[in-house]
Amino acid sequence: MTTTEGLLVPPGHGRVVATAAQRVTFKVTGTHSRTASTFEVEVPPGFDVGAHVHTRSEELFYVLDGELDVLAFEPRVRTPDNWQKWESSSGTRVVRATPGTVIVVPPGCPHAFANPTDTPARMFFQAAPPPDHERYFEELLEILDAGGPPDHKAIEELRRRYDIEQLTPLKHR
Numbered sequence: 001m002t003t004t005e006g007l008l009v010p011p012g013h014g015r016v017v018a019t020a021a022q023r024v025t026f027k028v029t030g031t032h033s034r035t036a037s038t039f040e041v042e043v044p045p046g047f048d049v050g051a052h053v054h055t056r057s058e059e060l061f062y063v064l065d066g067e068l069d070v071l072a073f074e075p076r077v078r079t080p081d082n083w084q085k086w087e088s089s090s091g092t093r094v095v096r097a098t099p100g101t102v103i104v105v106p107p108g109c110p111h112a113f114a115n116p117t118d119t120p121a122r123m124f125f126q127a128a129p130p131p132d133h134e135r136y137f138e139e140l141l142e143i144l145d146a147g148g149p150p151d152h153k154a155i156e157e158l159r160r161r162y163d164i165e166q167l168t169p170l171k172h173r
Contacts, residue, residue, distance in 0.1 A: 007028060007032045009027050009028070014026050014027045014040065017137055017138055017141045018141070019141045019144045019145035020044075020144070020145070020172075021044065021047060021141075021144040021145075021150075021172040022041065022042065022043065022044065022047060022141060022144065022172070023041070023042040023044075024039050024040070024041050024042075024137050024141065025039060025040040025041075026038075026039055026134060026137075027039060027040060029130060029131060029134050030129075030130030030131030030134065031131075033130060034129075034130070035128055035129070035130075036060075036126040036127060036128040036129070036130060037126065037127050037128075037130040037131055037132075037133050037134050038124070038125070038126050039124075039125045039126075039127075039133075039137070040064075040122065040123075040124060040125070041122070041123050041124075041125050042120055042121070042122050043066070043068060043113065043114075043115045043120065043121040043122070043123065044115060044120050044172070044173070045115050045116075045117055045118050045119060045120065045173065046115065046116075046171070046172055046173035047114065047115050047171070047172045047173075048112070048113075048114035048115075048170065048171040048172070049112055049113050049114065049170055050083070050112060050166055050167070050168045050169050050170040050171065051071060051078075051083035051086070051110050051111065051112040051166075051167040051168040052110070052111065052112065052159065052164050052165060052166050052167055052168075053108060053109065053110045053111070053164075053165045053167065054105075054107055054108075054163050054164055054165075055107055055108060055163055055165075056107055056129075056163050057107060057127055057128065057129070057132065057133070057163060058104075058105065058106055058107055058127075058128045059104075059105040059111070059125070059126065059127050059128075060102065060103070060104050060105070060125070060126040061097075061102070061103040061105075061113065061123050061124070061125055062100075062101070062102050062103075062123060062124040062125075063097045063098060063099050063100065063101045063121065063122075063123050064099060064122045064123055064124055065099055065120075065121060065122040066099075066115065066117065066119055066120055066121025066122060067096055067097065067098050067115070067116075067117050067121060068096070068097045068113045068114065068115055068121050068123065069084055069094050069095070069096055069097070069112075069113065069114045069115075069116055070094065070095055070096075070097045070101070070103050070111070070112070070113045071083050071084075071086060071094045071110065071111055071112040071113075072103050072104070072105050072109055072110075072111045073086075073088040073092045073109065073110065074088060074089075074109065074110055075087060075088060075110065076088065076089055078110065078167055079168075080167070080168060081168055081169075082168070083110075083112050083167070083168045084114070097113075110167060112168070114171075132162050132163065133162075135162070136158065136159075136162040136164070139158050140155065140158060143155055143158065144172070150169075150170055150171070150172065152169055152170070155170055
């Protein structure tokens with residue numbers, strides 16, 4: 001049976017998964033799209049997702065509010081810390097993304113984002129194919145909501161299960 005109705009998600013709607021470390025609003029899930037899962041993500045001051053890479057997933061980020069440091073290139077050297085200092089062979093460096101900035105990340109491309117400012121940032125985020133990132137967000141936010149510093153071993157295992165090779169650690173205040 002084919003449906004002839006689309007999905008409309010008004011502002012402020014969608015399923016919210018939130019912790020002190022991050023707030024994610026699910027806008028479009030694999031239930032409604034064969035192409036991508038779509039989220040609105042609030043990135044608090046001090047949050048750093050850590051540099052990572054996917055072998056199968058493609059992602060798109062669009063900065064709505066605030067500022068984020070972003071990386072979307074293969075560095076000359078993948079150092080295990082401080083991805084903000086990385087540089088590509090062609091001289092590309094990490095940039096400060098402001099509202100209206102779009103970042104597209106193909107499979108195999110190292111990428112990261114962090115909020116180095118004192119105010120929250122907000123971004124539109126798509127991950128393809130669905131629904132892996134939906135499940136990943138749910139499980140990651142459960143780990144981050146446990147209190148105390150992030151359980152890096154649990155996060156590492158979670159990311160391994162969801163096609164995420166962590167290159168530098170996730171951090172949050």
